[in-house]
Amino acid sequence: xxxxxxxxxxxxxxxxxxxxxxxxxxxxxxxxxxxxxxxxxxxxxxxxxxxxxxxxxxxxxxxxxxxxxxxxxxxxxxxxxxxxxxxxxxxxxxxxxxxxxxxxxxxxxxxxxxxxxxxxxxxxxxxxxxxxxxxxxxxxxxxxxxxxxxxxxxxxxxxxxxxxxxxxxxxxxxxxxxxxxxxxxxxxxxxxxxxxxxxxxxxxxxxxxxxxxxxxxxxxxxxxxxxxxxx
Numbered sequence: 001x002x003x004x005x006x007x008x009x010x011x012x013x014x015x016x017x018x019x020x021x022x023x024x025x026x027x028x029x030x031x032x033x034x035x036x037x038x039x040x041x042x043x044x045x046x047x048x049x050x051x052x053x054x055x056x057x058x059x060x061x062x063x064x065x066x067x068x069x070x071x072x073x074x075x076x077x078x079x080x081x082x083x084x085x086x087x088x089x090x091x092x093x094x095x096x097x098x099x100x101x102x103x104x105x106x107x108x109x110x111x112x113x114x115x116x117x118x119x120x121x122x123x124x125x126x127x128x129x130x131x132x133x134x135x136x137x138x139x140x141x142x143x144x145x146x147x148x149x150x151x152x153x154x155x156x157x158x159x160x161x162x163x164x165x166x167x168x169x170x171x172x173x174x175x176x177x178x179x180x181x182x183x184x185x186x187x188x189x190x191x192x193x194x195x196x197x198x199x200x201x202x203x204x205x206x207x208x209x210x211x212x213x214x215x216x217x218x219x220x221x222x223x224x225x226x227x228x229x230x231x
Contacts, residue, residue, distance in 0.1 A: 022083045027074035031087045034063045034095040041099060045106045045160065056160050063095055064153045067146070092149045093121040099156050107159040113171065117152060120178050124185050144184050148177035154222070165225040173218060 022028055037059050044056040070088060074080050097118045103109035151174040158166030 022079075022081050023087075025079050025081070025084075026077065027070045027079050028081075028084055028087055030066050030070040030073060031084070031091040033066055034091045037063055038095060038098045042102050045102055048106065053161055057157055060099070060153060060157050060160065064150060067092060067149060067153075089145070092145075093125075096149060096152045096156070097121060100152070103156060103159050107162070109159055116175065116178060120182055124182065144177060144181040148174065148181045151177050163226060163229050165229065166222055169218065169222060169225075 023032070041056055041059050044052040044059070070084075074084050100109065100114045100117050104111060104114050151170055155167065155170035155174050157163075158170055
């Protein structure tokens with residue numbers, strides 16, 4: 001998935017003032033919808049009957065779709081903004097973090113795994129805030145971070161329906177992507193801290209092909225075993 005909000009030119013980053021009225025723009029409302037879903041998901045998760053499980057899983061799928069839809073709408077409608085760039089990853093982290101905590105109580109998610117997911121986001125926010133202090137720059141989420149969020153969403157879904165194969169598969173996928181995305185964020189922060197502009201992501205054909213193949217392999221394995229699980 002691409003960085004969903006795009007990138008504002010440096011001059012716009014320095015001159016644009018965040019306008020809270022932009023919260024009502026369609027792309028930002030889509031981002032906020034992920035946060036709004038949290039109480040509903042928590043309520044259905046706590047009920048734990050077959051219908052509630054289906055509704056809960058459906059809401060998580062919708063949240064995953066919104067994770068790509070908001071950026072597409074922002075670019076399509078010409079609504080790329082500083083607020084949107086900041087709101088997009090925040091909505092991801094709040095949604096994933098809240099659900100991870102809920103799963104500790106309702107689905108026996110290991111505390112160490114919850115700590116790894118939530119702690120990584122807190123670490124990025126805290127260290128990023130310190131390193132970017134005094135700098136008028138918003139760092140867009142990186143591509144690996146988007147894959148990490150998608151993997152976390154899949155992991156959450158597997159815990160919701162108690163799909164053991166998916167839990168094992170996406171536990172390791174999530175851990176690998178969390179480490180990779182953390183390194184990516186750290187690299188960008190260091191470059192900006194030293195006075196350079198945020199690096200522009202260059203999706204080289206080789207890496208794009210490799211990433212697509214890896215994604216397809218994981219998806220095929222997942223859906224094949226999911227089919228066996230459901231039947």
